[in-house]
Amino acid sequence: MGKWIKTALGCGVLYGVLSGLCAPALANTTATIAQAQAAGNSPGRSQSTGLHQTAPSTVPTTPAVPLVPVVRMALLLPLDSAALGRAAEAVRAGFMAAYERDKDGVIVTLIETDDSVQQTLSGYKDAVGNQDLVVGPLSRAGVSAIAQSGAVRIPTIALNQAETAGAEALAPSALPRNLLLMGLSLDDEARQVADWASAGQTERRALIVSTNAAWQRRAAKAFGAQWQRRGLHAQSMVLGFASGFLDGNGLDQLRHRIQNEKPALLFVALDAEQTRQLREAVGQDVVMYGTSQLNPYALPDWDTAERLPQLEQVHLLDLPWQLQADHSAVMAYPRTTLPADQRRSVDLERLYALGIDAYRVAREIAARHAHFEIDGVTGKLRVDFGAGATRFERIEQTAIYQDGAVVPDFAAQ
Structure with a gap:
């Protein structure tokens, strides 16, 4: 069973229980903020959790303020996981920034768990019996287990994708109606890139390049399937990668293929450093598209970052949080603070942004909005939930390398 930390922050109270169920929970969604406000004195600090807490006190018989509905949200994250703890903390921080x-x-x-399926399921089932809505889990294995558990009886916003034992995505028809998947997905990015690059084209041929890394294989497969779905032709090439370098013989073969086959574009399911090596080997004559992994810096760090002229005019997608300092939602939320000499993790920045948008989506669903759109920090979000089929769509911002730096490409939208 996961550790529970009950946070009545919206009511001015925070108290925690480290094992078992929460301290006396509000009985239902007609519980009052006034009751929660009366539940504590001066804040203290929990040694086990690092969270502020107050001790419960007697709830007055007569509320001090009028009754208002309270929504109980559980945030289910693997904060006790050695592998996923930092990622979970980034999501938690973003979620609470939006909450504040x-x-x-x-x-x-x-609800703090480790990354095991058993503890994730246990924490989730406990939440279903005591909460109105759950946000989480974060791991792909955890989401997959919950999706197939038969336990999804309340609105649940999962922060990753669900897949079968064979690592294939679960079909939408196999997902519970109360389950919304809104994780950041490179597969979804690859499909969006395919739609973007193929717009208005009828005979464009694409060459898809990746290594054997699992995420790259998935992105390459997703791009190829979407490209072919649009009636276009694509071929793939897998490059060797070891000790930080793409295989030289493979790069020579790729260069010859480009010269002989003359593809309209390359889709590079690679990261920025790998793409830099590839571009140096094959030149800049062929158009290149890729995912957010081509952006190696957090938005605040580009001011002092080393420029990457080898990637000039390469097209990519990324989150508004990573591209648009003047975006209305991006400006509304604080960024994490780091020592001046420490570089931000782009992956953690994206997960922080995911936490922000997860809370915003949760509020809309809690308000029983069945169809809504959010101009979020992770993209333009479209959600159908609670009336018919559940659907989530994220459209990320198009971008391009100019003068060696990533900038939004508004003309492409």
């Missing part, structure tokens, strides 16, 4: 901006009528309960 819009917290009226919401109580958040943090």
Whole structure:
């Protein structure tokens, strides 16, 4: 069973229980903020969790303020995992940053687990019996287990994708109606890139390049399937990669293929450093598209980052959080603070942004909005939930390398 930390922050109270169920939970969604506000004195600090807490006190018989509905949200994250703890903390920080901006009528309960399927399922099932809505889990294995558990009885916003034992994505028809998947997905990015690059084209041929890394194989497969779905032709090439370098013989073969086959574009399911090596080997004559992995810096770090002229005019997608400092939603939320000499992790920045948008989506679903759109920090979000089939779509910002740096490409949208 995971550790539960009951956070009545929207009501001015925070208290925690480290094992078993939460301290006396509000009985239902007609519980009052006034009752929660009366539940504590001066804040203390929990040695086990690092969270502020107050001791419960007697709830007055007569509320001090009028009754208002309270929504109980559980945030289920693998904070006790050695492998996923930092990622989970980034999501938690983003979620709570959004909560602090819009917290009226919401109580958040943090459920800490490790990354095991058993503990994730246990924490989730406990939450279903005590909460109105669950956000999480974060791991692909955890989401897959919950999706197939038969336990999804309340609205649940999962932060990753669900897949079968054979690592194939679960079909939408196999997902519970109360389950919304809104994780950041390179597969989804690859499909969006295919739609973007193929727009208005009828005979464009693409060459897809990746290594054997699992995420790259998935992105390459997703791009190829979407490209062919649009009636276009694509071929693939897998490059060897070891000790930080793409295989030289493979790069020579790729260069010859480009010269002989003359593809309209390359889709590079690679990271920025791998693509830099590839571009140096094959030149800049062929158009290149890729995913957010081509952006190696967090937005605040580009001011002092080393430029990458080898990637000039390469096209990619990324989150508004990573591209648009003047975006209205991006400006509304604080960034994490780091020592001046420490570089931000782009992956953690994206997960922080995911936490922000997860809370915003959760509030809309808690308000029983069945169809809504959010101009979020992770992209333009479209959600159908609670009336018919559940659907989630994220459209990320198109971008391009100019003068060796990643900038938004508004003309492409």
